[in-house]
Amino acid sequence: MIQICEMTVEGLPSVEEIRSPGPEVCAVDQMRQVLDQARRALCGRGTLCRDGITQLWRIVDDIARGRGRTGDIALMQDLASVMAVAGDCPLCLTCAQLLQASVECHSEVWNGHIDRRRCEVLACRGCYTLHVDPAKCAGCTTCAASCPVGCIAGGQGLIHVIDNEACTRCGACVSACPQQAIGKAGAVKPRGPEEPVPVGSFGGGTVRRRRRGRGE
Amino acid sequence: METIKLTIDGVAVEARAGQSVLSAALEAGIYIPHLCSHPDLTPEGGCKLCVVEVDGAHTQPVTACTTTVREGMQVVTRSEGLNRIRRTSMELMLAGHPEDCTSCRSYLKCELQAMMQYLSVSHARMRDVHRTATRISAVNPLIDREMERCIQCGRCIRACRDLRGVGILEYKKQDGEVYVGVTGDLSLAEADCRFCGACVEVCPTGALQDREGVFDRSLPREQGLIPCSAQCPAHINIPGYLEMIAQGKYAQAVAIIREKVPFPLSLGRVCTHYCEGQCKRGGLNSAVAIRDLKRFAVEHDQELLWKKNSVHLPATGKKVAVVGAGPCGLTAAYYLAKKGHAVTLLERLPVAGGMMTTGIPAYRLPREEVRQEVAYILEAGVTLRTGVNVTNAAALLEEGYDGVLVAVGAAAGKVIALEGYVPQQCTTAVELLRAVSLGQDTPLVGPGKRVLVLGGGNVAFDAARVSARLGAQVTVTCLEERAHMLADEEEIVQAQEEGVTVLPGHTNLRFVQEDGRITGLEVSAITGFRFDGGKLLVDVVPGSQRVLEADTIIFAAGQKTDLTEDFGLPLNRFGYPELQGRGHATPVPGVYAAGDVVTGTKAVIDAIQAGREAAQELDAYLGGDGNIDEHLTDTPPSDPCIHKIPGFAQQERAQPAVLPAQARRDSFAVVDGGYTEEQAQAEAARCLKCPLRTQIHTVKMWTAYQK
Numbered sequence: 001m002i003q004i005c006e007m008t009v010e011g012l013p014s015v016e017e018i019r020s021p022g023p024e025v026c027a028v029d030q031m032r033q034v035l036d037q038a039r040r041a042l043c044g045r046g047t048l049c050r051d052g053i054t055q056l057w058r059i060v061d062d063i064a065r066g067r068g069r070t071g072d073i074a075l076m077q078d079l080a081s082v083m084a085v086a087g088d089c090p091l092c093l094t095c096a097q098l099l100q101a102s103v104e105c106h107s108e109v110w111n112g113h114i115d116r117r118r119c120e121v122l123a124c125r126g127c128y129t130l131h132v133d134p135a136k137c138a139g140c141t142t143c144a145a146s147c148p149v150g151c152i153a154g155g156q157g158l159i160h161v162i163d164n165e166a167c168t169r170c171g172a173c174v175s176a177c178p179q180q181a182i183g184k185a186g187a188v189k190p191r192g193p194e195e196p197v198p199v200g201s202f203g204g205g206t207v208r209r210r211r212r213g214r215g216e
Numbered sequence: 217m218e219t220i221k222l223t224i225d226g227v228a229v230e231a232r233a234g235q236s237v238l239s240a241a242l243e244a245g246i247y248i249p250h251l252c253s254h255p256d257l258t259p260e261g262g263c264k265l266c267v268v269e270v271d272g273a274h275t276q277p278v279t280a281c282t283t284t285v286r287e288g289m290q291v292v293t294r295s296e297g298l299n300r301i302r303r304t305s306m307e308l309m310l311a312g313h314p315e316d317c318t319s320c321r322s323y324l325k326c327e328l329q330a331m332m333q334y335l336s337v338s339h340a341r342m343r344d345v346h347r348t349a350t351r352i353s354a355v356n357p358l359i360d361r362e363m364e365r366c367i368q369c370g371r372c373i374r375a376c377r378d379l380r381g382v383g384i385l386e387y388k389k390q391d392g393e394v395y396v397g398v399t400g401d402l403s404l405a406e407a408d409c410r411f412c413g414a415c416v417e418v419c420p421t422g423a424l425q426d427r428e429g430v431f432d433r434s435l436p437r438e439q440g441l442i443p444c445s446a447q448c449p450a451h452i453n454i455p456g457y458l459e460m461i462a463q464g465k466y467a468q469a470v471a472i473i474r475e476k477v478p479f480p481l482s483l484g485r486v487c488t489h490y491c492e493g494q495c496k497r498g499g500l501n502s503a504v505a506i507r508d509l510k511r512f513a514v515e516h517d518q519e520l521l522w523k524k525n526s527v528h529l530p531a532t533g534k535k536v537a538v539v540g541a542g543p544c545g546l547t548a549a550y551y552l553a554k555k556g557h558a559v560t561l562l563e564r565l566p567v568a569g570g571m572m573t574t575g576i577p578a579y580r581l582p583r584e585e586v587r588q589e590v591a592y593i594l595e596a597g598v599t600l601r602t603g604v605n606v607t608n609a610a611a612l613l614e615e616g617y618d619g620v621l622v623a624v625g626a627a628a629g630k631v632i633a634l635e636g637y638v639p640q641q642c643t644t645a646v647e648l649l650r651a652v653s654l655g656q657d658t659p660l661v662g663p664g665k666r667v668l669v670l671g672g673g674n675v676a677f678d679a680a681r682v683s684a685r686l687g688a689q690v691t692v693t694c695l696e697e698r699a700h701m702l703a704d705e706e707e708i709v710q711a712q713e714e715g716v717t718v719l720p721g722h723t724n725l726r727f728v729q730e731d732g733r734i735t736g737l738e739v740s741a742i743t744g745f746r747f748d749g750g751k752l753l754v755d756v757v758p759g760s761q762r763v764l765e766a767d768t769i770i771f772a773a774g775q776k777t778d779l780t781e782d783f784g785l786p787l788n789r790f791g792y793p794e795l796q797g798r799g800h801a802t803p804v805p806g807v808y809a810a811g812d813v814v815t816g817t818k819a820v821i822d823a824i825q826a827g828r829e830a831a832q833e834l835d836a837y838l839g840g841d842g843n844i845d846e847h848l849t850d851t852p853p854s855d856p857c858i859h860k861i862p863g864f865a866q867q868e869r870a871q872p873a874v875l876p877a878q879a880r881r882d883s884f885a886v887v888d889g890g891y892t893e894e895q896a897q898a899e900a901a902r903c904l905k906c907p908l909r910t911q912i913h914t915v916k917m918w919t920a921y922q923k
Contacts, residue, residue: 004261026308036392042388044394046262047369051345054394058343075341082304085297086264086277147655216888 005087007049009041018101025104026114026123031099032060038095046088052079053095060099066126067094068114073103119186125169132200134159134192136181146176158196222289225923231285231311238266239279241293244810248293249334251309251327253281254418255913258378263369264305265331268293272638275362277301277805279326280343299335306335309367311342313421315608320365322422328367330917349388349395355406358411358427358499364425366396369498372415379414379912381857385631397422405865408734410858411852411904418481427455430499437914444491450476454491454506455907459854461509461900464893467519471849473510474522477824479589482572484511485581485888487820488674492498496904502869508888512896522848527594529556533836537562537617539606542570544811545623546593547827548834551844553597555835560617561606566654570625572820574653575675578683578884581654595836597715610784610804619806619834621789622785623827626775626812632670634737636727641734645679645772652682660768663687668737668764670694670724673702673770674921675817679770680716681707687760691764693719693737695745695754710887719764723754736763775817785809801837802832808834829888856908861901870899 012034014022021030029060035057056079059072067184080096087093103110113117132143132152139157144150151167154160162173162182174182183190193202218233223242231240236259241248252263259281265282277298280291288684292298300514314320317329331625332338350363373396377383384407388397395800416424419608419755431440439446444454453472460469487507495503534557538545541563549559564890567573569586594600612620630642631637643660651658661667666690669680683690692711694701699721701708712718721742728736742761746753777791785793785802793802793809800808811823812832826842836842873889880887893898 002261002264002277010768025475040389040392042394044389045260046264047305047368050368050394051305054306055311055342062343079304079308086267086301086305088262108683111296125689128843150234205827215855 001084001087001089001093003089004046005043007041007043007091008094009038009091010061012037012094014099015097015101018098019105021106024121026117026119026121027102027109028060028064029121029123031102032057032064033086033127034036034098034123035095038091042091043089046092048083048086049092051089052083053092054093055079056099063110063113064119064124064126066113066117066124072114072216073107073110077103082191105126122184122186125134128169128173129164130162130167130169130171130182131185131189131190131191132160132162133181133183136179137199138179138181139199140178141175143177143182145156146172154196157199159193159199161193161196219748220285220287220289222287224291225293227923231606233285235285236281237268237270237285237289237291239335240285241280242916242921243643244862245921246293246404246923247918249279249331249918250281251331251367251420252371254371254375256379256911256917257371257374257418258376261371263309265335267298267301269295269298278640280347298918303335303337306331306337307342307782310337310339312347313339313367314343314364315339320422321425321428322365326422327420327915327917330919334918339363345913347393349390349393349394349397352395353391353398353399353403353407355408356722358496359404359409360425360427362423363395363423365421367421368394368396369420370396371418371420372396372424373428373910375414375769375912377419380410380412381859382408382410382412384409384694384860385415405500408860408862408864410864411860412858412910413904413906414579414912420915427499430496432494433502433528433887438910440762441909443494443496444504444906447494449489449490449819449822450828451478452491454916455854455903455905456502457513458506458509458903459905460851461513462897462903464897466513466516467521467849468849469513470517470520471522471525472851473513475846475848476828477917478547478593479572479586479820479824481508481514481542481589482581482822483586483824484508484514486576487606487821487842490819490821496906497902500865505869505872505891506900508870508872508891508901509896512832512891512893515885515890516605516893516896524593525846525848526596527846528554530839531558532556532790532840534618535616536561536834537606537612537613537615538621538623539812540564540570540622540624540813541568541590541600541602541847542623542625542811542823543572544625544823544827544830545570545621546598547824548621548623548810548831549598550593550596551828551831552834553593555831555840555844557619557835557838557840558599559597560599560601562606563600563602564624565650566602568600568602570823574650574685577649577708579677579681579685579880579887580678580885602883605858607782608784609807613804613806614913615804619838620808621800621830622783622802622807622809622813623811623823623830624777624779625823626777626817628776629771630776631771632656632724632773632776634726636729636734638727638729638732638734641767642769643746643921644775645669645675645765645770647777647881648679648770649675649682652686658686661686661688661770664688664766667691667770668693668766669770669772670737671774672696672720673772673774674704674707674772675775676772677703677707677711677716679772681714684711684714684716685884688768690715691717691719691766691877693724693739693764695721695723695752697721703813710874710877710880714881715877723756725761734766734769736765737769738763767788773900775812777813799833800826806837808837852907853911854905858905858908858912867898867902869902870895 083096122128137159144152151163229244250266261279261282267277373385376385422906457472489507492503516648582818629646667683667688669692722739725738741757743755800810833841
């Protein structure tokens, strides 16, 4: 470190907490939060700190959004090693150390995100989709009204349907739904209507389902 | 000063105690890449390009800009590890910087671009960082802030804070994004920026730029950065004397002006002030009133410091004749006399001063003031002989003069002989102005006369306003439309206030006659005009002909010389003396010509500068060193720490007290009452202090170093 300022941030996890994040914590999401907190706190005077932390955050954020690239891990490690040697302050040194520890201890998690968009705990936006449980939805339209990008189709008394192509995974609908009917899904997607249908008309045999290979 | 010995890359280097490793290396010709450090700014160590290894490669690298030299220090500037740090830092800076260099105004002048080449770094590896805070405080006068090009090195912040004591630039944050912003995200003017340009000067990229047209980039940097002085023909140190005025040191101010011109008061009255046209403050709100301040300084100079410090060299025994006692001849005579030559000034009219006493009206330039400045010139040892009409300049050499300067001006008014021209009812502006100045009768201009002035320049308005004062009913007509008239705006406005009718955008067709007398001029409105090979072409508005009634016509269509071949000098086809090369020497050895007689009608300041140049050449011809520069006052260097002044950018130009129109019309009393002391000091303090910027060093790029 070639220190030019004293910046530190309270509340960042320790290296130990990075190594053993706990069962419901994703290493990538954890690192994304660390870097976001750091970039909001840094003073901006040093290049390696300011642009280094911003760059790491951009890469980790991309990975969390399912836009990771092959070579990202090596790039981050390289960047972090330079920051560790020549960084500007305790803050960027800490960020570099935490990132190195995370990538080292959880390489499967990181590679799963980059190669297969896989987040075991469904914490990273690029690794899950949001779905309305047709059995719980009351057709109240609250979720559609809460959506900032307008990607939820439905209407009074209809089971709502989320367009996951347009969805940004902001989670506004999840917390808005009075029925707790909206949840995340990873590789296995739950069944639901493709278009809004009246509440109560999906499932329970009321909707006819076509099954492949069986003629009617 | 204690000398420190160290080695850099195995080369023994001597440095001063307290010097940084970076500066020691650069002075020794050893290049260490650097971006955020600047020779005039406090080092920060932020960019990490100047990393070096000290006393063994296994230690932690340090930044050379923040590391002080130590006796016996061993510095390594190149290694794989250092290169990795430098390249990574550069890549990070480039991630947020546009890739297209060629569209940037700093292309090929950019330190970042040079550094990309030096380190062979591209944009490729890192994620592009698109910034959103770049539009904050972006629109400003004088300074273009294209913050998407900013690499946040902080030089501008340190320059504004540490060099200038202004401190309105700072690192700011918006939604986790760092940007270099203005205090409170205000515009520069609202934040009380002093518009000194230090931030632009130190910016290593194209992020901070001078607005196009503020400075003349064709001039050398030291001149181009001070537009007022660069534009002044005599290159008077204008910011220098404005600062003295602001401090109430009027004697010093006058001494600074007198280092270049012997007519500060006359110029303070009537100078065409090319300087104000280029004043950088004009791009902010309004130019500093340089001319009016010059006058104020002279009027309030109690000490005449310039006189005490003026140098007069011992007699050389050489005799010089200067023909024509206008501003050019008087100036040349003054400097030649101070160089020790015996100067005789020969003037055709009964008074010295040229157009300053027999052209420009007394209400603009009081005769007593010119007389005082001429008296100072005579005090320097110049002999003035008035009423002497020199008919042959070359013959003066045979009368015992070693050198001759012809500075007879362009005193003959041009006449346009339109159809119906009657010489008895026509005169020229110069003739009228000369007659009035010499107290002669003016039968053509007086109470009850309807006077028509043809022309739209300052001379036309002098003739018009003089005619109005003589009781005539005056109309001025010219080709140019109102917005493009050649006269100073204040001349036009004041003339109108005094009852002069102004009819711009008209062409003259013919004089209307009755019984062999002119009764009017037929004119026609035009939409435009141009000159094709010297021939005037006008675009007439069809059906717009009208007759302007007139008893007297005054031509103010320019002046020419009245020299003939008998004057002993070869003339060109326009009647002006031929000159050799770029100087003022005529083909007749020892005879020089300068001023309006060479250039045609120009301003007083142009004539003075021509007089200076001719004096230098003549002095050299007579065996002197040709150097007429004077050092008339010692002023301490301007304090670069200018601090913030609340409301600085909004300060408007001070308006001098002007005599009411009716009082003006009834007399030849001086129109412009000048400034109060309070007004003058405040006006002088509006100066943006452009020269401060030349004190800032330019950064040498890596190509300038051997190693």
